[in-house]
Amino acid sequence: MTNLEFLYFIPKCELHLHIEGTLEPDLMFDLAKRNNIPIRYKSIDEIKKAYNYSDLQGFLNIYYESAKVLIHERDFYDLTWDYLVKAHERHVIHTEIFFDPQTHTNKGIKFETVITGIHKALTDAESKLGITSKIIMCFLRDLDEQSAFETLKQAGPFKNWIIGVGLDSAEVGNPPSKFVNVFKEAKTQGYLCVAHAGEEGPAAYVHEAIDLLKVDRIDHGNHSIDDEALVEKLPQNKIPLTMCPLSNLKLHVLEDLKDHPLKRMMDKGIVVTVNSDDPAYFGGYIDDNYAAIAEALNLSREDIITLAKNSVIASFMNDAEKKQALEGIDKFIAENIYE
DSSP states (O other): HHHHHHHHSEEEEEEEEEEGOOOHHHHHHHHHHTHHHHHHHHHHHHHHHOOSSSSHHHHHHHHHGGGGGOOHHHHHHHHHHHHHHHHHHHTTTEEEEOOHHHHHTTTOOHHHHHHHHHHHHHHHHHHHHHHHHEEEEEEEEEEEEHHHHHHHHHHHGGGGGGOEEEEOOOOOOOGGGGGGHHHHHHHHHTOOEEESSSSSSOOHHHHHHHHHHHOOOEEOGGGGGHHHHHHHHHHHHTTTEOHHHHHHHTTSOOSSSGSHHHHHHTTTTEEEEOBBBBBBHTTTHHHHHHHHHHHHHHHHHHHHHHHHHHHTTTTHHHOOOOOOOHHHHHHHHHHHHTO
């Protein structure tokens, strides 16, 4: 078994995946037609040509425009199911997906419509595909904290379906400190907390997310490597990073994956994971991200094993589920490590 085959087939979890970011062009066209929603693209090729961003905001402009085709419960089901099939094919055994309620509720779509479609697909995937899952509800950081509080309130009747809250969207100028109160309330209500930080924003945003929002995980966290105190704090506090190599490349967080900090972070004891972020927009699912970063950083087979195991360790599965998943990885390794 080649290293490429090994990283493809090894069981893994995906912990940083925006479900709206899995909207492939063909499904976008189908939903636009089904819902009679006009879109400005005339072909799949035209859409793909538009996926050329200079920064995060450039991507978000297209991302939010494309999301307008998502209207009904069935749309959110189809979107989620399509991702889960792809994840299953790539040997993802567990996924923790983000969704952005405000993207939809601000257009008049009910919170219930969005969460029900997603939840039904996740439930079906567990019974039909064997993939377990969690849902994380993200607040849009370019909106105000009051809007986040309203979203938290709307989530109340569906709390049993939602494991945690997160923070995403345009990072620069929207520090974690802007959302201290709503995260404190979310913690009080029993949600786990994560936050995008240190992607385009500075290492100081990662400090804020840890110290002020009391997060359990950092999403991205690239610029953590710039701060020695942070490099020590992350492993000491057992706070993992959910990194997304192809996303970083596509959004010009870095210009060459050879400069990605993932391996340096691993060498310093930080629990780092590999994920696909918004795969329909960034040119690859989780296997593509593993392959790209492995090639760029010359990762060894042991590094790949560490990343796969990290994805289990960093997940929000319970201890028994983690034990079973790690045993599955060990079984795979024993059967394939010497081939």
